[in-house]
Amino acid sequence: NAGVTQTPKFQVLKTGQSMTLQCAQDMNHNSMYWYRQDPGMGLRLIYYSASEGTTDKGEVPNGYNVSRLNKREFSLRLESAAPSQTSVYFCASSSDRAYEQYFGPGTRLTVT
């Protein structure tokens, strides 16, 4: 099992460009999450999806959109990147029973 995978691992964007971060899990989990990690602030939830076809906002959703393409995949889109979106982005998934979330390797995004 690969667990939770993310692509790309690194990305540099210019202000105003758009991109989509991809996440996939092979653990048959219902719930998936997108977080961003900034120094000194821990992780903050951007969006989450409790099941296929549903999404909901987290703490910091502004500037992002998500798509739960199917049970395995959950993508995060930046429509018009801003320097404030420079961060490390983590995708995670969890089952309904196990509670704990399993994290992907992260995407390091720099917006110049």
Added chain:
Amino acid sequence: ELKVEQNPLFLSMQEGKNYTIYCNYSTTSDRLYWYRQDPGKSLESLFVLLSNGAVKQEGRLMASLDTKARLSTLHITAAVHDLSATYFCAVDRRNQGGKLIFGQGTELSVKP
């Protein structure tokens, strides 16, 4: 608003010493989690604490939960260099299962 605070934020220890990291949270929560993160890496689940008085131990780490005091502790016994990492606690909101709120993280450095 649910807030999670850890202290200390930075901890430099000598090998063989004991220390405790504290995690306070502001409102009622269902579950408390501890994660470890090595530099440049993803988050690894350490413990899930589900009820008041819960205690879990793995090697030199022991976590406990006091829901009445809204406090969890992560105790390190006889620290070794391999424990150097950043440790995060996180809680999820009652009736909003799965949406984790993270503390700022405690950066632990264990020196010979």
